[in-house]
Amino acid sequence: MIKQLSHGQHNPLEGIEAELLIATTTRISRKTITAPLKTLIAKLPDAFLNKSVLHFGKGKANFDSLELINRSKSYSEIDIGTPNADQILKRQYEAIWCCYVLNVLKPSPRNVVINQLSDCCSLNGQCYVAVRSHKDKGIIGKPHLDGVLTNRTRKVTCPVTQETITGKTFQKGYELDEARKELKKHFKYVRYIHQVGAYHILAAAHTQFIES
Known part of the structure; x- marks a missing residue:
């Protein structure tokens, strides 16, 4: 049975799980590492070197995974449907x-x-987070909450329950300092690594950063 994922309507999965599933349809296949990872490594070459690394929300960024595997001492990845999540x-x-x-x-x-x-x-x-900024011209849609709902309707099947839902994907372009404020709710220390152009990169940690 296909259920419509829309505001105020019941879905076969609880709200957050359904939203996460719809979000997975925004994955993009890439032919090289992502621009944010390339920027981060250029600015902080030792960010992942010989460390235990988690690739959170891998999606289709396979080249990011290979880069992280080559730099880390141990590597794990997680996404919607990962069996041992x-x-x-x-x-x-x-x-x-x-x-x-x-x-x-x-x-x-x-x-x-x-x-x-x-x-x-x-x-x-340290947790390194990359988000699209308010300058990203690819974020287009109808205003919804603190972002937009895109015009394209997506369909996705839950890998666990096999239930299928449809819905419009959500996108958010972060204003200056907005991502830092969100991360500060869960991390004591947050700083920007990159804050220009179409994306922002932040580092978040539980202990104070040691400047090199």
């Missing part, structure tokens, strides 16, 4: 990479994900 989320990591995940989530599931990132980040670790 519970075990992965119970561990803590020295470095986390989360690229273009928060900007496709509405406020409630976004807060859940940031909390998971915080829980997975070790005491002396």
Whole structure:
């Protein structure tokens, strides 16, 4: 049975799970590492070097995965439908990479994900987050909550229940300092690594940053 995912209407999955499933349809296949990861590595070459790494919300960024695997001492990845997700989320990591995940989530599931990132980040670790900025001209749609609903309707099947839902994807372009304020709700320390152009990159941690 296909259920419509829309505001105020019951869905076969509870709200946040359904929103996360719809968000997975925004994945884009790439032929190289993402621009944010390339920028991060250029600015912080040791960010993932010889560390336990979690690739959170991998999507189709296979080249990001290969780059992280080559740099890390151990590597894990998680996405919707990952079979051992519970075990992965119970561990803590020295470095986390989360690229273009928060900007496709509405406020409630976004807060859940940031909390998971915080829980997975070790005491002396760092979580690196990339989000699309308000300057990204590709974010187009009807205003909804703190972002927009795109015009394209998507269909997705839950890998666990096999239920199918449809809905419009959500996109958010972050204003200056907006992502930092969100991350500060779950991390004590947050700073910008990159804050110009179509994307922002932030580092979040539970202990104070050591400047090199």
